[in-house]
Amino acid sequence: MNRLRFFTIAHRDLSFCCPVSSAKFEQVIEILDLPPQARVLDVGCGKAELLLRVMQRYNATGVGADPNAGFIHDAQTEAARRGHDGRVELHGAKIQDIPVGADSFDVALCIGSTHAFGRFAEALTELARLVKPGGQVLIADGYWKQKPDPDYLAFLGAAETDLPDHAGNESAGLEAGLVPFYSCVSSEDEWDHYEGRYCLAIERFLRDHPEDTDASASAPGAMLIAAGGVTRSASAFISSANRIRSPNEEDQHPHTEG
């Protein structure tokens, strides 16, 4: 099955396409400190659930970019339902293909989408460039909770160098000139819920569409992924809000939960 179609079906029952709960995102939204008429950018916005919630909370305007047309369609429907359609631009395109200038946003969100820029460090640098001086970057990416076993890496088709540990993610923020302001991680419950719903959506798609050519071609793969889904993942998300240090923030220290 086409990877994009598989990914879209797997997320059809999830508003957030990542292992972070609604409650955790609400906590993080409260921690953002946005001015009146704030401008919000979401890179790899998926269905734009986070972008719309940030806009709602701060009466902000928003720009979202994601090349997944299905996700952007859902995002536009949801924006209209919430009455935000006049205040948000949702682009079914890569971030590189939309006009966004440096120093333009009060906050840039990038949740599980750092690959849009290449690697994590490049995402940090680019997001920091897009926000105004003193602006905020809310970024989330994976990290190794422990040294990954070679068999686990082989199963994932991954390399140990693909991810740092949690401290490594925060260090990368510092190296990009950002101050780690708040961070939290996905819990095992959040991972279980995310991977459970992901796998269930695929299984139900296969059950409900046996005639779909992709369904017959995908069945063994879906079973394999389901088997992976019930195994505890060795990686988890970091969600950290970083902001550029201003003179009265010299004493801020990163806070880590979980």
Ligand SMILES: C[S@@+](CC[C@H](N)C(=O)[O-])C[C@H]1O[C@@H](n2cnc3c(N)ncnc32)[C@H](O)[C@@H]1O
């Ligand atoms: C794991 S999903 C996260 C979606 C969303 N942030 C969320 O948490 O619900 C990663 C998203 O990044 C998008 N993406 C990949 N490359 C991109 C690019 N160059 N520009 C913008 N988005 C991109 C994918 O289409 C996908 O929807």
